[in-house]
Amino acid sequence: MPELPEVETVRRGLEPILEGQKLVSVIVRRDDLRIPFPKNFAKRLTGKKIINLTRRAKYLLMHIEGGDVVIIHLGMSGNMKILKNNIPQPGKHDHVDFCFINNIVVRYNDPRRFGLMTLSNEKKLQTHRFLKFIGPDPLSNNFNYISLSKSLSHRKTTIKAALLDQKIIAGLGNIYVSESLFRSGILPTRMARSLINVEVEKLVANIRVVLIEALEAGGSSLNDHVKPDGKLGYFQNNLKVYGRDNEMCNVCLESKIKKIRQSGRSTFFCPVCQN
DNA sequence: CTATCCACCTGGCGGC
DNA sequence: TGCCGCCAGGTGGATA
16 A cells, blocks of 8 residues: 555545544454564553654654654555444454543554564664665655755666665655656666766656645545555556556557566566567 | 575465 | 454564
8 A cells, every 4th residue: 555645645634633632541362463563562652642644765753742753654455444432343454542532533544564563762763774774765866966966876777776776765655656757758678877968857756746636635535544546557658658558558549558677576568668 | 795595474476 | 144354444573
């Protein structure tokens, strides 16, 4: 599920529910997700007020009064749902409940458990091991032609792998890398350092466009459930190459979309539109 | 330093 | 129907 647009959609959906609210209780139903929960995780949060919810790359950061920060990652299959009033019994993969007054629960569900929750604090946040190497957010001004071309110039790897690297750009995943490269007319197999100026410029622009379009599609589907089905769904119609192998490219109408394997992961592209 | 590989999990799907 | 292998939106940490 979650690349930048999905995580940001979750953030926007949860923020009005969480902001300024006191955590009445926190229920943790296992010892670990991808990593163990910190000791006394629930205890340290109980009774505290949430200041706000921010995002860094694909991490959600829940800022707590007193300086604690909950670092949350949704992994591949993580999902946060807002429940009101008649709270259903937790299912097999409902690992954490954040409970608020008036029978409101924010429930974390994650079948594969590649997600994580841990604790840091405002002072150490920037240098936290999960966050300190993360590159510029593509929706911020820190991400631009200068910063990207500099990052790519000394890379000895493909542009596909480079864009997946969170140190270079924060928040892209397997879907949006393929989509961004397609819209920029760049083959995913090109070496990162081989891109010419105009190609890097196109990439910067198209990465923003793709993410913003996905964000707008996600935002429009929000009600009191954040991403209720845990799948892309709402944006699938806007994907031009991802998951469309063997389909005719609807831009050039000349070639079928190809699927290849790069460092163990699928890449989709159009051999006519991209070179 | 950088690039690559593996491990961590469950569920869904196609093929036999 | 059932079983098996393969695939899936991520990434920290080990290894070379």
